Amino acid sequence: GAGVSQTPSNKVTEKGKYVELRCDPISGHTALYWYRQSLGQGPEFLIYFQGTGAADDSGLPNDRFFAVRPEGSVSTLKIQRTERGDSAVYLCASIGNTGELFFGEGSRLTVL
Amino acid sequence: KQEVTQIPAALSVPEGENLVLNCSFTDSAIYNLQWFRQDPGKGLTSLLLIQSSQREQTSGRLNASLDKSSGRSTLYIAASQPGDSATYLCAPQVWNNAGNMLTFGGGTRLMVKP
Numbered sequence: 001g002a003g004v005s006q007t008p009s010n011k012v013t014e015k016g017k018y019v020e021l022r023c024d025p026i027s028g029h030t031a032l033y034w035y036r037q038s039l040g041q042g043p044e045f046l047i048y049f050q051g052t053g054a055a056d057d058s059g060l061p062n063d064r065f066f067a068v069r070p071e072g073s074v075s076t077l078k079i080q081r082t083e084r085g086d087s088a089v090y091l092c093a094s095i096g097n098t099g100e101l102f103f104g105e106g107s108r109l110t111v112l
Numbered sequence: 113k114q115e116v117t118q119i120p121a122a123l124s125v126p127e128g129e130n131l132v133l134n135c136s137f138t139d140s141a142i143y144n145l146q147w148f149r150q151d152p153g154k155g156l157t158s159l160l161l162i163q164s165s166q167r168e169q170t171s172g173r174l175n176a177s178l179d180k181s182s183g184r185s186t187l188y189i190a191a192s193q194p195g196d197s198a199t200y201l202c203a204p205q206v207w208n209n210a211g212n213m214l215t216f217g218g219g220t221r222l223m224v225k226p
Contacts, residue, residue, distance in 0.1 A: 031211065041219075042116075043156070045215070048213070056208070091156065093156075098161060099144050099146075099161065099212060100146060100158055101146060101158065101214060102158060103157075105154060105155040106154075
């Protein structure tokens with residue numbers, strides 16, 4: 001596609017529920033990133049994919065968070081047993097040949 | 113671990129002023145540095161990418177400089193306009209064993225008043 005696409009744009013869920021957030025990167029970009037942004041702060045790194053594999057998942061806060069990219073294109077961030085502290089904007093980005101990152105519009109997650 | 117600081121955290125100026133936004137980072141072994149703009153409730157829009165071998169990049173009224181050895185970058189905005197109001201984020205990139213890693217500063221929230 002022309003840009004990085006993220007769905008849903010907004011997700012409201014109850015504490016304890018399971019959530020999936022989807023990212024469709026720019027066509028041909030092999031590297032994909034997930035970041036999390038809380039209100040008034042800069043984005044914080046979660047996980048980085050090179051192709052199908054997670055090259056660096058050191059930013060995932062705990063084992064309730066998991067991400068996959070089975071075919072090296074679309075990625076899904078999965079959050080189990082959501083907590084109120086998980087409320088944030090989840091940003092996805094893919095990287096071009098020059099090293100420039102292109103971000104999607106984000107998925108705003110609210111856990112009640 | 114890379115730490116990125118942006119000063120000032122917030123800035124309010126009248127239209128027409130020339131502005132300087134500062135970014136400092138602790139790990140100077142960077143691959144490149146990228147400046148982004150973020151409007152409220154939106155994603156990040158790339159403004160400028162400076163490769164580590166470059167000292168500056170220009171796009172329209174924006175100019176970004178990079179002093180890699182001192183761990184600093186500056187975003188200069190000429191003749192500011194109300195439409196420039198947004199949060200500006202810098203993100204130096206380093207290569208680690210996993211690949212290309214970006215670390216963000218907390219941003220500078222800019223308000224340009226008509």
